[in-house]
Amino acid sequence: MYLFLKQTARFAAWLSIFAGSISVAVASVDDAQSFALQAAEPYVKEGFQVREDFWGGDLGSGEKKAVRQQLFKGNEYWFWLGTEVEKATISVHIYDTEGKLIEQPDSWQKSHFAAAHVIPPTTGSYFIIVSIESSPEERTHWALVYGFR
């Protein structure tokens, strides 16, 4: 009986490791997007329209990625970044074409979520810099969504 239990436990452990590795393998930008949207949720009540389109990819720890976005003076924007890797620390910051940080002070970063708030001083292109500051994974999926009002 003990042997049976031990074997069952081993099988269960093996199964959980196998299932775990599958879930890691199938983790994708879509998962990261759902976390980014989760970060955006409270802002919808404040009148922000969250775009369906988004940016996504994967980065190594310490790597950065820039995306460029057209912003319109008069609108207010939030950019929300998320990853499914809960122990990762990520950040998002917004710069103008001169390289000057232009985000509002209420922009925030909390573990595997980050958000940047911008009220563009002029209409034009801006750089959004996404960074995986640290992560236990070799590559970390990220997704960036934005909303405006």
Place this chain on the structure above:
Amino acid sequence: MIPFVKICKLAAAITLALTVSTGAAEAPKRIDVKQFSKKVDDVVVPLPNEVFGALNKLGGVNWKEYVRSSKGSNFTERPRIALLLGTVIADGFIAVQAEDAPTVKDVGQRVLGLAKGIGVGNSITPHAKAITEAADKRNWNNVRQELDRTQNSVQQAMNEVHDEKLSQLVSLGGWLRGTEVLTAVVNKRFSEGGAELLHQPDLLGYFEDRLRAMPEFNLKLLQDIQAALGEVRPLIDVGENRITADSVKRINEITARIDDAILTKSP
């Protein structure tokens, strides 16, 4: 007297709160953006209502003047359908600005028809239904969200079957119609703030690049659009200078001409 355990718990809570609020590494106040220039991703094309919203804040716009109910011709060429689809979705956003429920519902049905014509109708059916329901309830925020979802679903369905170029034409059609209406509004009551909304040289460059990469679509209309974007470029790519009233008028003429060509059959 406060028990020691309680003090410890309080200290832990304060520490956690401070960690959450200040855990972010300070962002550099300045960066050299040139280091990123080669890594820049494709732009996400703004929705027409993104610019319409900014325009609204500059003063009341009578959006009813810009509502269009013309359905456009029936095309068989997929690039033409894709361009028209983008234009019709933009018309949906204009109808929402005007709070014109019947036109919004027409747009929903028209989008569904065009999406079927291009082979991605299945992904649009639930959105068309949701647009109609939200328009009936005059829930304009929901209509806006559904129009965005519609465009996104169409483009995702196209991307899944490796029709990314058609997906880009949907965005282009929407941008052209949005720009036509933006310039019409600003032309009617010129303001520097309104004209500044046209300062979109990177977006223009993005569309020019995409059109150049579509030689397989041997359509005169696409060549005309490419030439039109070339005409628009010097008018909006003005650096630190302001976009003039004459430029706004000229861009309106160019985009109106192209929009008319998207809607009507031509040889």
